[in-house]
Amino acid sequence: MKHLKAELTLALGEDISRLEMISEHPPTRLYALYDGEGHPMPLLAKYFRHQGRAALEARKLALLGPAGLIAVPVVYGVVMSQQPPVHELLLMARLNGVSAEVPARDARRWQQFCEQVVEGLLAWHRLDSHGLVGTVDSTQHNSWPAWYAQRVEVLWATLSYLRPPAFTLEDRQILFRCRARLAHLFRDFDDPCVMVHGNVRLQSMLKNSRSDQLLAMTEPGTILWAPREYDLIHLDDSPAETALLQAYLQRAPLSEGFLWRRWVYQLWDCIDQLVQSGTFNRPRFDQAHRQLLPWLG
Numbered sequence: 001m002k003h004l005k006a007e008l009t010l011a012l013g014e015d016i017s018r019l020e021m022i023s024e025h026p027p028t029r030l031y032a033l034y035d036g037e038g039h040p041m042p043l044l045a046k047y048f049r050h051q052g053r054a055a056l057e058a059r060k061l062a063l064l065g066p067a068g069l070i071a072v073p074v075v076y077g078v079v080m081s082q083q084p085p086v087h088e089l090l091l092m093a094r095l096n097g098v099s100a101e102v103p104a105r106d107a108r109r110w111q112q113f114c115e116q117v118v119e120g121l122l123a124w125h126r127l128d129s130h131g132l133v134g135t136v137d138s139t140q141h142n143s144w145p146a147w148y149a150q151r152v153e154v155l156w157a158t159l160s161y162l163r164p165p166a167f168t169l170e171d172r173q174i175l176f177r178c179r180a181r182l183a184h185l186f187r188d189f190d191d192p193c194v195m196v197h198g199n200v201r202l203q204s205m206l207k208n209s210r211s212d213q214l215l216a217m218t219e220p221g222t223i224l225w226a227p228r229e230y231d232l233i234h235l236d237d238s239p240a241e242t243a244l245l246q247a248y249l250q251r252a253p254l255s256e257g258f259l260w261r262r263w264v265y266q267l268w269d270c271i272d273q274l275v276q277s278g279t280f281n282r283p284r285f286d287q288a289h290r291q292l293l294p295w296l297g
Contacts, residue, residue, distance in 0.1 A: 003083055008033065008045060011079045011089075019045070025219075027277045028053075032094065043076060046090040050276070054078045054088035060136045060198070060220045061092075067127055067195055070120035071095075071216040097206035097215040103240070109212040110240075114247040116214040121200065121231065122252060129193040129225035136224040144193055144227050145186035152179055155271045166280050174289050177296050178267060185264055185295065189257060191227040198223045201234040202241055229258045233265045260295035263288045 005016045015036030022030045027049035033041040048054045058075045065072045079089040104110035132139045133147045140147065156179055159167070178185075197204075198221020206215045223230070232254075235245035266288040274280045 004031075004045075004047070004089075007079065007081055007083065008089070011077075011091075016041075026279045040094070042094050044073075044092050044094050045079075046092065048088045048090065049085070051080070051086060051088060054080075054090040056135075056137055056222050057090055057220065060222065060224065063136065063195070063224065064124065064197065064217075064220060067124060068120060069123040070117075070214065072220070073216065073218055095206055095216050095218075098209045100202040100205035100207045100214070101238075101240075102207075102209070104212045110243075113207060113212050113214055114244050117205065117244060118248045118251050120214065120217070121197070121248065124195045124197060125228045125231070125252070127195040129195070131193075132225045133193045134225060135222045137222075139225060144191070145183075145189050148186070149182055152182060152268055155268055155275060158275050159271055162275070164274060164280065166282070171285070171289075174292070174296075175267070175271070178264060178292065181296055182264070184297075185257070185260060187257075189227075189255075191229065191255065193225040193227055196223060196226045196228070196231040197221065198226070198231065199234065200231050201237065202244070228252070229254050229261060230265060232258075233262045233269070236262075260292060263292040263295075267292060 001019060005019060008019075009016045016033055017036050017038050018034045020032040020034070022032055022044070024030075029047040031045045031047065033043060033045060035041050046054070046057070048057075055078055058078055061072050061075050064070075065074070073092040073095060076091040076093070079091065081087050081089070100113070104113055129139075131141045133142050133144055134140050156175065159175070197217060199219050200217075204219040205217050207213060208215055232245055232248060235241040235248075266284060270281050270285040270288065
């Protein structure tokens with residue numbers, strides 16, 4: 001922490017008296033900054049353990065902000081450090097508000113909040129990619145099923161190389177079966193790719209603590225162009241998120257294939273997290289495994 005304060009003091013040209021960790025999601029940590037007199041500063045520092053990730057998030061936020069109705073954090077800069085362990089810092093505006101995971105005061109306010117989120121998501125989802133698909137730093141002209149199949153092959157090959165000890169033979173078998181059935185699971189898929197946030201969940205949303213009005217969305221994913229269904233795969237961790245998903249589907253229905261493809265996405269998203277950060281979300285993987293089994297033949 002001492003070295004981190006020294007780096008930020010040098011980068012900002014102002015004394016930093018202390019850092020307060022707001023959240024931790026491997027491999028990132030989010031800090032509030034306090035000036036030399038102990039007053040909160042109007043910016044946050046997000047710590048990235050892997051090089052290149054801070055710039056990716058900065059670029060994604062810069063694209064999402066002007067394109068939508070939902071506010072996202074303003075980016076002030078990126079600090080690249082060579083101090084061990086090598087890391088990067090993303091400097092962003094500090095937004096007031098509380099996590100949307102805090103329950104709304106009543107049903108009417110919750111309904112209004114859901115309407116705000118849905119309208120905001122649809123503003124991004126109306127922006128057609130014109131044939132582009134992929135992450136913010138690597139887009140290509142391709143179909144979503146073909147691009148996603150490439151992504152699965154890369155994850156499968158990387159997993160085979162890493163051989164993580166927490167992974168069982170049954171885990172590998174379900175991934176093998178899913179990979180073999182991928183073309184069938186995407187059969188007749190024809191949804192266009194649009195701009196996506198990539199990490200839509202209540203914990204990435206901020207709201208007004210008094211009015212329950214949506215203020216901003218943070219923590220975007222790295223994928224920029226994808227079908228609408230991919231932006232909704234995380235909305236299942238709580239009854240509130242399930243209700244938010246239903247509010248979206250009532251306004252803008254998806255094809256029947258979302259019933260099983262959401263579990264395909266979640267399954268491989270767990271592998272992506274394992275490859276990128278070394279952490280494995282066993283409960284989420286097992287849930288996707290159980291839900292996907294009926295669709296694997």
